[in-house]
Amino acid sequence: MAVITAVDTVDIRFPTSLSLDGSDAMNPDPDYSAAYLVLRTDAGDDLEGHGFVFTIGRGNDVQTAALHALRPYLIGQDVDALLGDMGATSRRLVGDSQLRWLGPEKGVMHMAIGAVVNALWDLRAKRAGQPLWLHLSSLSPEELVSLVDFRYLTDALTPDQALQILRDAEPGRAERIARLREVGYPAYTTTPGWLGYSDEKLARLCREAVADGFGQIKLKVGADLDDDIRRMRIARECVGEHFPIAIDANQRWDVPDAVAWVQALAGFDPAWVEEPTSPDDVLGHAAIARQVAPVRIATGEHAQNRVIFKQLLQAEAIGVMQIDATRVGGVNENIANLLLAARFGVPVCPHAGGVGLCEVVQHLSMFDFVAVSGTMEGRCIEFVDHLHEHFVTPTVVTAGRYRAPEAAGAGTQMLPGSIAAYTWTAQQTDQKVDA
Amino acid sequence: MAVITAVDTVDIRFPTSLSLDGSDAMNPDPDYSAAYLVLRTDAGDDLEGHGFVFTIGRGNDVQTAALHALRPYLIGQDVDALLGDMGATSRRLVGDSQLRWLGPEKGVMHMAIGAVVNALWDLRAKRAGQPLWLHLSSLSPEELVSLVDFRYLTDALTPDQALQILRDAEPGRAERIARLREVGYPAYTTTPGWLGYSDEKLARLCREAVADGFGQIKLKVGADLDDDIRRMRIARECVGEHFPIAIDANQRWDVPDAVAWVQALAGFDPAWVEEPTSPDDVLGHAAIARQVAPVRIATGEHAQNRVIFKQLLQAEAIGVMQIDATRVGGVNENIANLLLAARFGVPVCPHAGGVGLCEVVQHLSMFDFVAVSGTMEGRCIEFVDHLHEHFVTPTVVTAGRYRAPEAAGAGTQMLPGSIAAYTWTAQQTDQKVDA
Numbered sequence: 001m002a003v004i005t006a007v008d009t010v011d012i013r014f015p016t017s018l019s020l021d022g023s024d025a026m027n028p029d030p031d032y033s034a035a036y037l038v039l040r041t042d043a044g045d046d047l048e049g050h051g052f053v054f055t056i057g058r059g060n061d062v063q064t065a066a067l068h069a070l071r072p073y074l075i076g077q078d079v080d081a082l083l084g085d086m087g088a089t090s091r092r093l094v095g096d097s098q099l100r101w102l103g104p105e106k107g108v109m110h111m112a113i114g115a116v117v118n119a120l121w122d123l124r125a126k127r128a129g130q131p132l133w134l135h136l137s138s139l140s141p142e143e144l145v146s147l148v149d150f151r152y153l154t155d156a157l158t159p160d161q162a163l164q165i166l167r168d169a170e171p172g173r174a175e176r177i178a179r180l181r182e183v184g185y186p187a188y189t190t191t192p193g194w195l196g197y198s199d200e201k202l203a204r205l206c207r208e209a210v211a212d213g214f215g216q217i218k219l220k221v222g223a224d225l226d227d228d229i230r231r232m233r234i235a236r237e238c239v240g241e242h243f244p245i246a247i248d249a250n251q252r253w254d255v256p257d258a259v260a261w262v263q264a265l266a267g268f269d270p271a272w273v274e275e276p277t278s279p280d281d282v283l284g285h286a287a288i289a290r291q292v293a294p295v296r297i298a299t300g301e302h303a304q305n306r307v308i309f310k311q312l313l314q315a316e317a318i319g320v321m322q323i324d325a326t327r328v329g330g331v332n333e334n335i336a337n338l339l340l341a342a343r344f345g346v347p348v349c350p351h352a353g354g355v356g357l358c359e360v361v362q363h364l365s366m367f368d369f370v371a372v373s374g375t376m377e378g379r380c381i382e383f384v385d386h387l388h389e390h391f392v393t394p395t396v397v398t399a400g401r402y403r404a405p406e407a408a409g410a411g412t413q414m415l416p417g418s419i420a421a422y423t424w425t426a427q428q429t430d431q432k433v434d435a
Numbered sequence: 436m437a438v439i440t441a442v443d444t445v446d447i448r449f450p451t452s453l454s455l456d457g458s459d460a461m462n463p464d465p466d467y468s469a470a471y472l473v474l475r476t477d478a479g480d481d482l483e484g485h486g487f488v489f490t491i492g493r494g495n496d497v498q499t500a501a502l503h504a505l506r507p508y509l510i511g512q513d514v515d516a517l518l519g520d521m522g523a524t525s526r527r528l529v530g531d532s533q534l535r536w537l538g539p540e541k542g543v544m545h546m547a548i549g550a551v552v553n554a555l556w557d558l559r560a561k562r563a564g565q566p567l568w569l570h571l572s573s574l575s576p577e578e579l580v581s582l583v584d585f586r587y588l589t590d591a592l593t594p595d596q597a598l599q600i601l602r603d604a605e606p607g608r609a610e611r612i613a614r615l616r617e618v619g620y621p622a623y624t625t626t627p628g629w630l631g632y633s634d635e636k637l638a639r640l641c642r643e644a645v646a647d648g649f650g651q652i653k654l655k656v657g658a659d660l661d662d663d664i665r666r667m668r669i670a671r672e673c674v675g676e677h678f679p680i681a682i683d684a685n686q687r688w689d690v691p692d693a694v695a696w697v698q699a700l701a702g703f704d705p706a707w708v709e710e711p712t713s714p715d716d717v718l719g720h721a722a723i724a725r726q727v728a729p730v731r732i733a734t735g736e737h738a739q740n741r742v743i744f745k746q747l748l749q750a751e752a753i754g755v756m757q758i759d760a761t762r763v764g765g766v767n768e769n770i771a772n773l774l775l776a777a778r779f780g781v782p783v784c785p786h787a788g789g790v791g792l793c794e795v796v797q798h799l800s801m802f803d804f805v806a807v808s809g810t811m812e813g814r815c816i817e818f819v820d821h822l823h824e825h826f827v828t829p830t831v832v833t834a835g836r837y838r839a840p841e842a843a844g845a846g847t848q849m850l851p852g853s854i855a856a857y858t859w860t861a862q863q864t865d866q867k868v869d870a
């Protein structure tokens with residue numbers, strides 16, 4: 001019997017604030033960071049499970065402490081038992097009554113559990129010799145349903161309904177796997193649109209995005225309306241009349257402000273309006289959606305768990321659902337999220353960027369295409385060309401499409417040299433904050 | 436100029452699981468704990484600010500790490516500046532863009548900020564020589580409005596509307612202060628109703644509650660319907676026909692289960708049904724409320740922030756609102772919560788118990804009576820007679836009423852001997868979990 005012998009954690013931070021990459025209306029100076037975790041076993045196969053939570057700097061030490069706190073749940077555990085029933089494994093962590101008090105199912109502790117779940121999936125996919133998207137796509141509908149925690153979902157999605165969705169998508173899996181390997185999955189780029197960039201840089205990057213084959217760009221908005229109007233005009237001129245331009249307010253507005261601001265930008269025909277207000281405000285998103293229709297509302301990168309996604313869908317608050325690979329309770333909860341979206345017929349266009357989010361979330365969209373929604377229609381994954389060089393299997397995007405990864409694992413593994421070079425110390429954390 | 440010179444943090448855990456005190460349908464074996472914080476200054480007045488987050492055991496180390504992570508925001512800061520504009524101080528912490536990513540405004544990091552805010556209020560009230568409830572009640576409506584972060588609230592509550600609520604309650608403050616000192620504030624007791632207790636113990640404690648002068652009792656439900664029916668029958672027989680009995684499911688049910696279960700218990704005339712489902716499920720609570728009316732729904736001890744309370748009120752999902760002293764961003768966010776409740780005309784009956792929650796939350800209800808809602812009608816504070824002996828100014832409940840505390844401060848300070856006796860070590864944390 002192989003057991004887990006070590007759970008190593010590292011606080012990793014990249015000094016991205018120096019270049020204003022990633023600047024938006026709520027996050028002026030992020031330092032893209034990862035609270036990082038490596039699971040080791042005594043199986044003798046040299047395989048490790050890697051997982052992380054993406055953060056933007058300060059507090060990454062707290063997130064790392066939460067990973068560390070999960071060690072007693074893992075050390076000495078039977079690897080085959082853990083990986084063989086990932087539904088039970090996930091529920092044991094998410095459902096731990098004492099840890100649950102710290103959320104429940106939200107924030108630092110829930111994201112830590114998500115990173116552990118993702119690391120276990122990374123290990124399982126490596127043992128199977130498959131990339132995660134293909135590994136998940138090889139499971140039966142019954143096995144997939146067993147992975148999902150339906151608690152708090154059954155007024156919108158029952159296990160039987162989930163099973164039916166997955167069975168309906170079973171025919172054609174092989175063809176879709178082949179198609180994915182052939183053409184990849186659509187990407188859109190946020191690279192042109194950061195608030196910290198000059199108009200000249202915005203224009204140049206918009207033209208490059210079109211030339212590079214992306215099907216959509218996204219602009220950050222919400223700091224200053226006049227600036228946003230000028231920047232939207234520049235972008236629209238650069239990309240042409242019918243090219244999709246999404247806009248992203250990063251939670252900047254109250255409900256009345258969001259309605260007024262979006263109406264002022266509606267003439268530029270935004271593809272969607274992302275995070276107009278608090279990610280907790282289901283009713284607020286629904287009110288905004290009603291008032292700015294037909295402009296679609298998108299949110300989800302900060303949606304804390306499946307209960308929020310359920311309500312956003314029930315309230316018809318979103319026309320685009322944005323899952324995030326490291327915000328919720330890992331692969332298992334994201335399967336619940338994909339099933340909810342399929343049940344309500346809403347396309348999933350994941351949040352990515354940051355550090356490693358592209359590498360990880362692509363597996364979920366590709367699995368969705370093969371085994372859940374069965375379509376790429378109206379779907380695309382965010383792409384930002386930052387920090388990929390630190391990963392063992394970096395995202396490959398060519399001609400505006402994510403190429404299906406073939407390396408075994410979940411895409412979560414960073415290069416040892418990068419980990420060593422960007423490890424943050426307690427001494428650095430204790431420096432005074434001049435905010 | 437006095438500055439903050441130290442932020443000491445301690446992981447404190449009481450082994451309450453040994454006696455099954457505090458056992459409910461979701462939390463079978465809580466170890467009541469506090470992630471505890473002491474602010475020290477060089478003012479030379481020997482005054483300290485104490486604050487804590489209540490948790491139920493495992494993970495208290497992570498919560499303590501989050502408190503520790505806030506040290507760089509505090510050490511070296513001008514005490515008068517911090518305390519003199521608590522609105523700005525609170526917004527600086529809650530609004531820190533990098534920390535905010537870890538929630539936003541929810542979970543471990545948000546609760547840590549709440550503990551710091553509460554510790555600062557403890558220090559401020561001590562410097563003023565007043566108990567916190569009286570200190571808050573001595574502020575002008577304008578000063579109180581300046582404490583509130585209205586971000587995400589203005590579709591339901593604007594600063595002008597809040598000001599009007601507070602101005603309407605200004606006449607009569609002095610009379611209500613006198614009345615509070617004379618008669619205290621109504622309490623209800625959860626002591627009889629823990630799931631781990633025998634029927635005999637339940638019956639004895641129900642009779643004692645009535646004899647002790649409490650105006651309401653509460654029973655935990657949700658593990659087994661037959662048990663709940665039997666226990667409700669015993670309780671109803673012990674307390675008499677019209678005595679209020681609330682029931683509390685601690686998030687155990689999905690929406691359809693909640694409706695069916697509550698309908699099965701409706702004949703016992705429950706005073707309210709508490710936490711029927713996920714605290715995140717605003718629409719679920721609203722659906723349950725519609726289907727079990729006129730039985731009232733109560734929730735809030737796990738409501739992560741003011742945005743959730745706003746929606747629960749907007750959706751008419753709750754007939755009773757339950758704030759918690761250490762779940763949200765501290766005194767400031769709870770003032771927002773009290774104002775929201777007043778705006779929607781819903782009574783606030785705080786969650787308490789745990790360790791120290793009674794000591795702290797009573798200040799908020801008493802402030803609400805004096806300066807916000809202006810009434811105790813339909814209001815009561817939860818009371819559980821556990822662990823008060825560890826506090827410097829323990830709650831005093833006599834004849835079923837909280838007596839207004841007169842000691843300066845926020846009620847947050849634990850005895851040094853208790854802190855020393857129940858300090859938890861990293862070595863204990865690392866023990867294997869046999870869940």
